[in-house]
Amino acid sequence: MKIGYACLALAVPGSGMKSCALKNADADHLISLIGHNLDSLERLADYNIKNGISLFRISSDLIPFGSSAAAQLPWAEIYADKLKSTGNKMLGSGMRISMHPGQYTVLNSPDAEVTLRAAQDLDYHARVLDSLGAGEEHKIIIHLGGVYGDKKQAKSRFLSRYRELEPSVRKRLVLENDDKLFNIADVLETASAAGMPAVFDNLHNAVNPAGEITDEAGWIKLCAHTWKTSDGPPKIHYSQQSGEKKLGAHSESIEIDPFLEFLQQLPGTDTDIMLEVKDKNISALKCINCVSKRDIGALETEWARYKYFVLERSAKHYNAIRQLLKDKSEYPAVEMYRIIEEALNQPLLPGSALNAAEHVWSYFTNKASEARKNRFRSLLTKYSLGETGIQAVKNNLMLLAEKYDEQYLLNGYYLYK
DNA sequence: TGACGTCAAGATCCG
């Protein structure tokens, strides 16, 4: 079982994707953006490997306007070496990669232009995976598309469009249930007819359930049967409902206990789990650390990253975790993350926030110029007077961390939220 | 015509 995250990572310096407005998308600019994004991809690969994350969705933004303005550019030739080495790095480590065109790639549209653009977009996604040297178990996940007043016809139009696609694209395609139109029963029916694998998304299913009464495990089992050996192990998408936001919105992070309960009722077959969550790699690492028995060193590394983020919410929880990690013969992963979750659910009190900011500032007290000291001090004063938010203070600390290349802080979670 | 979702670019505002 692999657990992974989608597209971008938090607290991984130099891993961001760049894009531009279409009106600025000339060849030179695109080629340089692509170069930048491939560097970022390699940093993501390095990070994933270092942290034992072996499931990863590559951002569709890797090649900006990859199916339109950049479609004719010879990026695969220009960056052949880079693509090959990054691909080797990821695949050689056993990483399973994937891509997921957005909701605007609609293969089953009655509009021939829309269908054509969708096919071009799928072609672009397949070319990315091809150029990395990925085999057909590295998938492209799509949705069925629109209904246009007749679901049955919409499904059959999907089938005929699917059959017209290039084999290089078709062999990678996987169908996923969506949160509005096509539920998991629709997807299973269509995927079976097409001979393509199906992915079950638990939150989409909760928001847009199929008529039949079947529990999650039942659907997951049915989906698993659509995966051939050449497709690799079945995959599912897992996410949790955001408490604050509307139905179907992904949560900020994965709560560990509901996740572990979800795992309990999974069928025995090997399944890969793509998490869809705002804090991306952070939750992926949490789930991986909790399901795999690792060395306590893995938890200490994690704790180092969470430290000030927890301290900001609660000194009590901060100390509890320090105590917890003292016994080096234990591996108290779930306990640690439970305390972290509880700490992060505490309201942010100005006193604690100031305390944590002061701790982080101590990395710079001996280095920072007078001007920077004054700037930070005045921000702290403004914050304590309620004249600015904590984000302004953190942004200032982020600036300093970058200026003085303070890796410990740049790799920690405190500055990113 | 706006909402949907996503992210960063681009624009504008502020001190």
Added chain:
DNA sequence: CGGATCTTGACGTCA
């Protein structure tokens, strides 16, 4: 001027 914050862009469908 730098930095913070708001708006736009790019995609297609549906209410």
